[in-house]
Amino acid sequence: xxxxxxxxDLLRQYSANDRREELYKSxxxxxxxxxxxPFSREHFSPGHFTASAFVLSPDQSSLLMIFHSKxxxxxxxxxxIESSDTDVIAAAMRELLEETGVAGGTVVGDGLxxxxxxxxxxxxxxPDHSHFDLRILLVSDSLEIAADTDAVDAKWVxxxxxxxxxxDESVMRAVGKILNTRADPSNDLSL
Numbered sequence: 001x002x003x004x005x006x007x008x009d010l011l012r013q014y015s016a017n018d019r020r021e022e023l024y025k026s027x028x029x030x031x032x033x034x035x036x037x038p039f040s041r042e043h044f045s046p047g048h049f050t051a052s053a054f055v056l057s058p059d060q061s062s063l064l065m066i067f068h069s070k071x072x073x074x075x076x077x078x079x080x081i082e083s084s085d086t087d088v089i090a091a092a093m094r095e096l097l098e099e100t101g102v103a104g105g106t107v108v109g110d111g112l113x114x115x116x117x118x119x120x121x122x123x124x125x126x127p128d129h130s131h132f133d134l135r136i137l138l139v140s141d142s143l144e145i146a147a148d149t150d151a152v153d154a155k156w157v158x159x160x161x162x163x164x165x166x167x168d169e170s171v172m173r174a175v176g177k178i179l180n181t182r183a184d185p186s187n188d189l190s191l
Contacts, residue, residue, distance in 0.1 A: 003039060006087040007032060007049070007134070014112045017177060024115040028132050038132075039081045047120070047130030051091035052078020054113060054174055055105060056139045060182070062158050063175065064140065065165065066099050066151035074157070074165045076174070077102075078133065079150065088134045100154045101146035105138040113137035114177060116170045135174065 001009075011029055016022040028049075037043045054076050055064035065074040077099040078092060085091035089111055096102050114135040122128045147154040157165060159182075162175045 001087075003081075003085070003087050004032060010088070010111045010134075013110060014115070016115070021115050024117050024132075027117060028115060028134075031132055039083075041080045044127050044129040047117075047132055049081055049088065050079060050131045050133045051081055051085075051088045051095060052076045052133055052135050053092040053096045054135060054137045054178065055096065055100075055102060056108075056137070056178070057143060057156050058140055060139060062156040063162055063178070064100060064102065064145065065155060065157050065162070065167070066147060067153040069150050069152045072166075074162075074167045075171060076135070077151070077154075078135070089136055092134070092136045098149045099147070099151040101144070101148060102140055102142070105140040108137040108139060111136060114174045116173075118168075118170060133170075137178070 011025060011032070014025060016025050031038045031046065031049070035043060039049050041048055056062070057064070064077065066077050067073070068075050077096045079095045079099075081088060081091040082094070085094060089107065093104065112134060114137075116133040116135065117130050118133065120129055120131055143156060145154045145156070159175060159179060163172060
């Protein structure tokens with residue numbers, strides 16, 4: 001199965017959480033259908049796919065956050081999809097390993113956990129463009145972490161405290177999903 005086909009299947013199965021995510025999903029399906037190179041970091045109009053991981057601690061009480069060296073804020077690990085990545089889940093897992101040293105964990109659900117599209121400002125010869133971020137949720141097997149590559153620092157943040165650190169709205173929206181899922185016994189994150 002190709003990366004494109006795998007993502008088509010994931011998007012088809014994904015249930016948007018609200019109207020904003022429905023719009024993100026529709027734009028992602030359009031990008032996948034209309035672009036020959038939607039995974040290439042050189043595809044700037046309108047942008048390209050990226051993959052990231054929201055990683056819960058083994059007891060599911062904390063979220064792994066990195067302090068991004070270029071964006072100067074606490075975010076989830078993630079980044080560009082490489083040609084060597086077999087699919088977007090593998091890309092998110094590779095980025096997680098590169099940025100935090102965390103090798104693996106258990107993916108929660110069927111693959112996609114959240115969708116986001118955000119603008120990246122022009123820099124180093126690249127024009128303004130969008131990152132079509134495909135997000136997975138997983139539970140780590142270990143608390144051991146080591147910041148690397150784009151991450152200046154990495155730490156476990158209690159879910160209830162994520163709003164107190166310098167992050168962004170899309171992270172808070174995803175944390176809200178996690179907290180709502182944990183609060184609803186019919187949707188618990190037990191594996």
